Amino acid sequence: MDGSDHLAHERSKAQFDVEKMKIVWAGSLYAFQVSNRIARLVAGDPAFRKENRAVLSRRELFKNTLRKAAHAWKRITELGLSEEEASWLRFYVDELSYAYVHWGMFVPAIKGSGTEDQQNKWLPLATNMQIIGTYAQTELGHGSNVRGLETTASFDPKTDEFIIHSPTLTSSKWWPGGLGKIATHAVVYARLITDGQDHGVHGFIVQLRSLDDHLPLPGITVGDIGMKFGSGAFNSIDNGFVRFDHVHIPRNQMLMRVSQVTREGKYVHSNVPRQLVYGAMVYVRQIIVVDASIALSRAVCIAARYSAVRRQFGSENHEISGTRVETQVIDYKTQQSRLFPLLASAYAFRFIGEWLKWLYTDLTQKLEANDFSTLPEAHACTAGLKSLTTSAAADGIEECRKLCGGHGYLTSSGLPELYAVFVPACTYEGDNIVLLLQVARFLMKTISKLPSGRNYKLSGATAYMGHMEHYLIKYSCNVQKAEDWLKPNTILEAFEARAIRMCFACAQNLTKFADQSEGFSELSTDLVEAAIAHCQLIVVSKFIKKLRQNIEGNGVKQQLETLCYIYALHLIHKNSGDFLSTGCLNPKQASLANDQLRSLYAKVRPNVIALVDAFNYSDHFLGSVLGCYDGNVYPRLYEEACKDPLNDSVVADGYGEYIQPLLNQQLLNARL
Numbered sequence: 001m002d003g004s005d006h007l008a009h010e011r012s013k014a015q016f017d018v019e020k021m022k023i024v025w026a027g028s029l030y031a032f033q034v035s036n037r038i039a040r041l042v043a044g045d046p047a048f049r050k051e052n053r054a055v056l057s058r059r060e061l062f063k064n065t066l067r068k069a070a071h072a073w074k075r076i077t078e079l080g081l082s083e084e085e086a087s088w089l090r091f092y093v094d095e096l097s098y099a100y101v102h103w104g105m106f107v108p109a110i111k112g113s114g115t116e117d118q119q120n121k122w123l124p125l126a127t128n129m130q131i132i133g134t135y136a137q138t139e140l141g142h143g144s145n146v147r148g149l150e151t152t153a154s155f156d157p158k159t160d161e162f163i164i165h166s167p168t169l170t171s172s173k174w175w176p177g178g179l180g181k182i183a184t185h186a187v188v189y190a191r192l193i194t195d196g197q198d199h200g201v202h203g204f205i206v207q208l209r210s211l212d213d214h215l216p217l218p219g220i221t222v223g224d225i226g227m228k229f230g231s232g233a234f235n236s237i238d239n240g241f242v243r244f245d246h247v248h249i250p251r252n253q254m255l256m257r258v259s260q261v262t263r264e265g266k267y268v269h270s271n272v273p274r275q276l277v278y279g280a281m282v283y284v285r286q287i288i289v290v291d292a293s294i295a296l297s298r299a300v301c302i303a304a305r306y307s308a309v310r311r312q313f314g315s316e317n318h319e320i321s322g323t324r325v326e327t328q329v330i331d332y333k334t335q336q337s338r339l340f341p342l343l344a345s346a347y348a349f350r351f352i353g354e355w356l357k358w359l360y361t362d363l364t365q366k367l368e369a370n371d372f373s374t375l376p377e378a379h380a381c382t383a384g385l386k387s388l389t390t391s392a393a394a395d396g397i398e399e400c401r402k403l404c405g406g407h408g409y410l411t412s413s414g415l416p417e418l419y420a421v422f423v424p425a426c427t428y429e430g431d432n433i434v435l436l437l438q439v440a441r442f443l444m445k446t447i448s449k450l451p452s453g454r455n456y457k458l459s460g461a462t463a464y465m466g467h468m469e470h471y472l473i474k475y476s477c478n479v480q481k482a483e484d485w486l487k488p489n490t491i492l493e494a495f496e497a498r499a500i501r502m503c504f505a506c507a508q509n510l511t512k513f514a515d516q517s518e519g520f521s522e523l524s525t526d527l528v529e530a531a532i533a534h535c536q537l538i539v540v541s542k543f544i545k546k547l548r549q550n551i552e553g554n555g556v557k558q559q560l561e562t563l564c565y566i567y568a569l570h571l572i573h574k575n576s577g578d579f580l581s582t583g584c585l586n587p588k589q590a591s592l593a594n595d596q597l598r599s600l601y602a603k604v605r606p607n608v609i610a611l612v613d614a615f616n617y618s619d620h621f622l623g624s625v626l627g628c629y630d631g632n633v634y635p636r637l638y639e640e641a642c643k644d645p646l647n648d649s650v651v652a653d654g655y656g657e658y659i660q661p662l663l664n665q666q667l668l669n670a671r672l
């Protein structure tokens, strides 16, 4: 590469302190320093190179991933990295392996559901990687409906053991990451049976493979479930199946923090409240929201840099130093109206992730003090925000691919694999629609408890519902000109009014059904839309709350304000049907929101490249020839194309058998 910065001109236009914005994005100076140090460490280590991933066969990819995971662990140990640094290192290696499920699900499951004795026994083995674990909940026949799981764990009082069994084909565990070829142990979810009685689904630690030769233990049939969507992506990990044929495990391998089976075979609840286990669910979903902001910001960074480099049409109107040049595609208003709301969403999701982290810490403290009052709300918040952010991020990544035109479709753009890796987040840890239905159920319950027609004090993210009377009867939006949309309270009220009116309409419609569950099913589409309105309100309100904090750095707060308005007004524009049909806005006000949005796009335009620089992503992590920091796109595209295995020979393999006879009109005589 020529070493010059093709985006220098763009960077020179920034109206804020980029270094300070990096700290805001990272969450703190400390977080920035740690992540920056580890990102550089990974980017500088040739063992972590990843550019050839898409052309490797599944076997090669899988083995290569094992090598990287082993190298990562070696470096973590050699450098004596803390748990936090180690997780940054795994993150920047950016290749899905058994390690993700081991650290992200197996270890938390034992921490969340194991007794102190169980934690003392299993956690040291797991954290030293003397065992490798997976999380086996989903079955061939059931995922979302956990109560429908069929695997059984029957207590045998004679041997003081559980017998783990897969009674049907559909009870085969299916999907757990790392299960197919690597995991030595699993937390297996199975129906607990004692003395013929079914106590529902519980977790059990089951050894799957020998720690000597890695062969499956007797009674265990295990394997990989096969290739998955996209090249690279989840194909680097062995999502697997397992079937149990009367596998015996000791009684003390049931995770017994909340409920236990005694030596005599009695099923008893411990004095640990059952609700504590839900804390783990909140934890995992909060992490997924952070993942959504990262995945979307990666795609936006690639699309923004490329859009500033790419030029199409318009050379008759543009001159730079006497030379006619075409228009940068980032200057097309349609490109801006697609890209800038995604940039704003990436920031919005970053801050909602930060807020959820706080919510989780607050919840944990409350649960430890036996205060469960905020659990339903925290659960609904994380479920809804997981759904909202992952769906928006997945759609946003695909939009970024289109924003990069044809080159976005090349694997070397990094976007196809980013999409393939991220899109299952809409499904795992709770299917997004199923989660929104849970949120809707919570909202309907909240409304049903409100004394009718009066204002009522509620706390947390549903506090606005306490102002039912105001929003249903008195509220009217006071926007008269486009600038009126630049008032946080005006925006907030419009979102609150829309959410409450949509929820209230659902609640009223539900009362028309004699059978509530039939009503819920019949109105489920409206309920999902009401839940989305509620979740969008939470994101908008937390972005506004963030802006009320002290934010350091020249111009940083102003940029965030612009992004916040773009995020909110873009949602108003896209969902204008909701705002109009609920009478929260009139057509003129909706149209003024769109006018203001156009002004905001013009305002943010000079800062866009600096705003994506603030994500501080290394070229290694981005993994995109279109998104490199220096914007030197074309030589990189050419270089990557030349590396393709098809270009190893000038004349294609297969020419002699299939092309030459065709061209020579001898195909009918050829042996194919």
Ligand SMILES: Cc1cc2nc3c(=O)[nH]c(=O)nc-3n(C[C@H](O)[C@H](O)[C@H](O)COP(=O)(O)OP(=O)(O)OC[C@H]3O[C@@H](n4cnc5c(N)ncnc54)[C@H](O)[C@@H]3O)c2cc1C
Residues within 6 Å of the ligand: 101, 135, 136, 137, 138, 141, 142, 143, 144, 145, 174, 175, 176, 177, 234, 239, 424, 427, 428, 429, 430, 431, 432, 433, 434, 437
């Ligand atoms: C990449 C990946 C990794 C995974 N890793 C793991 C793992 O490590 N461990 C593990 O145990 N599992 C894992 N899973 C499985 C995952 O958790 C399940 O796929 C997920 O819970 C969804 O369940 P399902 O596949 O049964 O979907 P289903 O529930 O069958 O969904 C199918 C469709 O039905 C709809 N639907 C379902 N129920 C309702 C309802 N009540 N109302 C309206 N619509 C409904 C859904 O919206 C969806 O459109 C993984 C999955 C993927 C894709």
